[in-house]
Amino acid sequence: MSTERVRPLSELPEAVIFDMDGLMLDSERASVRCWSRAAAEVGLRIEDAYWLRMVGHSTAACQQVLRERMDDARIAELMDRCNVLYDAEVEAGLPLRPGIVELLQWLQAQGIPRGVATSTRRPRAPHKLETAGLLPYFHSVTAGNDVAHPKPAPDIYLLAAQRIGVAPARCLALEDSPAGVRAALDAGMTVIQVPDLVAPDAAQRALGHRIVGSLLDVRALLAARVASTA
Structure with a gap:
């Protein structure tokens, strides 16, 4: 999906919160x-x-x-x-989703903090990231058993924002699943969905968040925002 068909970001996020399964890992x-x-x-x-x-x-x-x-x-x-x-x-070894390393390296170069908000529980969640070679890119990992109410409740995204020290409204959340999108939106975050196995239906699209084809598109949207303020 071309980023030309997705509205530009109105501002650069102060932090980016990633889902894990289906977004970063082809799991x-x-x-x-x-x-x-x-x-x-x-x-x-x-x-x-x-x-x-x-x-x-x-x-x-x-x-x-x-x-x-x-x-x-x-x-x-x-x-x-x-x-x-x-x-x-x-x-x-679980395969990585296309564009994840490029996006993480770009965010790291820009000095934008990065966190994880995954339904996967501890200790499996950080172990999966470590095995995939992604754990060093993140400042915090918030797992499913860190909160009382799982996605689609907003709790895990609120806690992830708190741990990274950035207000939810200043965070960008990246998700693949409908439950995760709802959780991040209800937390007050800007949301970009990168669907994997479950395509967004009409009700999902009506939520008004951005939907792109890959994490490379996410990087392009962020880079375009940086270029527009240069």
Whole structure:
């Protein structure tokens, strides 16, 4: 998606807060693959589209989705097996999303602070970033179990802004999922969505935030803002 079709940024953010899975790490495909494999191993036949409903949500929210199809004992069995498969994918190395390193290096050169707000819990969240080689780029990592209310509640973005020392209204949030977009908007941040597996529907687009094709487009929008004030 060309940045020409997206309205320019009205100001340069004082900090940028990143989601992790599906935005920086190409992990949502691995997640769907692990859910599907785990289900087959415990004797369940469930279509791949069902697992897309987990994208961007907390463990508790995923459990609610699973309760539509199975009881708590089967959920525990499925999640335990999925976690084993997913941890193996993490250790093998999750691919990076296009443009993430270029964007982080550009922000670092500009002296713009960077934080993470991810539904993934500790200790997995920082470990995934470390394994991917991205952890050194960030001033703080706010994980799903750092707050009482997960996305789409704004809590995790409010805490991420507090930890980085910048008012939410002065932060840019980068997200891929509908739940994350809602959380960041309700926190009062400027939001740019970079969709991955779940395309924004009409209701999502009606929220009025910017939607671009890749993190390279995000860098272009930020660079254009810098150039306009030079």
